[in-house]
Amino acid sequence: MKRRHFIRNSAGVAAGLATLNPFPYHLFAGTTKKYASDKIMLGNTGIEVSRLAMGTGTHGVNKSSNQTRKLGIKGVADLMEAALDNGVFFWDSADQYGTHPHLKEALKRIPREKVVILTKTHATTEKEMKADLDRFRREIGTDYMDIMLLHCMMDSNWPTQKRGAMDVLSIAREEGLIKAHGVSCHTLGALKAATDSDWVQVDLARINPDGARMDADVPTVVKELKKMKAQGKGIIGMKIFGGGQLQGKPDECLQYALGQDFVDCFTIGQESQGQMTDLVKRIPSASVRG
Numbered sequence: 401m402k403r404r405h406f407i408r409n410s411a412g413v414a415a416g417l418a419t420l421n422p423f424p425y426h427l428f429a430g431t432t433k434k435y436a437s438d439k440i441m442l443g444n445t446g447i448e449v450s451r452l453a454m455g456t457g458t459h460g461v462n463k464s465s466n467q468t469r470k471l472g473i474k475g476v477a478d479l480m481e482a483a484l485d486n487g488v489f490f491w492d493s494a495d496q497y498g499t500h501p502h503l504k505e506a507l508k509r510i511p512r513e514k515v516v517i518l519t520k521t522h523a524t525t526e527k528e529m530k531a532d533l534d535r536f537r538r539e540i541g542t543d544y545m546d547i548m549l550l551h552c553m554m555d556s557n558w559p560t561q562k563r564g565a566m567d568v569l570s571i572a573r574e575e576g577l578i579k580a581h582g583v584s585c586h587t588l589g590a591l592k593a594a595t596d597s598d599w600v601q602v603d604l605a606r607i608n609p610d611g612a613r614m615d616a617d618v619p620t621v622v623k624e625l626k627k628m629k630a631q632g633k634g635i636i637g638m639k640i641f642g643g644g645q646l647q648g649k650p651d652e653c654l655q656y657a658l659g660q661d662f663v664d665c666f667t668i669g670q671e672s673q674g675q676m677t678d679l680v681k682r683i684p685s686a687s688v689r690g
Contacts (some may be wrong), residue, residue: 428658436452443633445601445602445634449489450490452667456669465669479672484515487680493540494520495521507540516547517546518545518547525564526564533568549582549583551584552585553590556590556593582600582603583603586615588615591615595628602636605663606621607657608653609656637666651685
């Protein structure tokens with residue numbers, strides 16, 4: 401590779417790779433294979449998760465998602481069970497996706513302690529958060545939640561607006577009703593507020609090599625996530641395939657995510673057992689491709 405081309409590609413790593421073609425595999429190639437089933441400690445939370453999380457909210461709105469619409473309660477439960485058989489034990493859910501009953505069905509077959517459950521709330525006030533916490537546990541059929549996130553923060557002032565809900569979750573963690581709390585962000589201002597917040601233990605962050613559907617350009621987002629990682633916050637990547645915009649480049653997107661040491665793990669929405677097993681097979685090869 402010519403020096404000028406290498407420098408341009410190296411700059412592209414910092415700038416987020418303005419294009420994925422050609423993708424500089426050598427810049428992200430690891431020396432040891434990584435697997436979807438790898439057990440990863442999520443920041444300083446003390447929670448161990450699988451590297452890949454089972455996302456259940458593809459096009460998730462109005463308490464529905466592709467998973468619920470296509471698979472139904474039994475189908476999603478079947479998918480979760482198959483994932484566990486492949487060592488993937490991290491479940492990503494949300495009230496917005498309507499997938500709590502689907503997880504409840506899966507827990508009829510799977511011991512609760514075998515899986516890590518993340519869900520998300522739109523609660524703002526103390527009253528709303530208390531109600532959601534009780535309802536979510538009933539809907540999923542569990543006494544506790546591993547991770548509870550404030551869903552889709554867009555306002556940079558969310559730590560003030562959501563103070564009531566945050567206080568309830570802090571108490572819930574002390575009482576053992578949840579193990580960790582945090583946010584998912586959908587603007588740069590909200591992401592920076594998450595970096596600055598001592599309350600945030602886990603951040604669900606949009607990250608991919610082309611900046612597709614991210615909070616800002618890639619280097620800006622990377623800078624914030626590195627700060628969070630240095631603070632001991634758990635970082636879960638999402639929009640790994642750019643919300644579908646980069647689905648034609650799965651190996652490139654996987655290798656990019658796997659090559660970021662500030663990303664603990666990542667969630668990808670899987671709509672069939674075929675998609676799940678394909679990801680499980682792709683991840684090891686993508687992690688070392690040079």
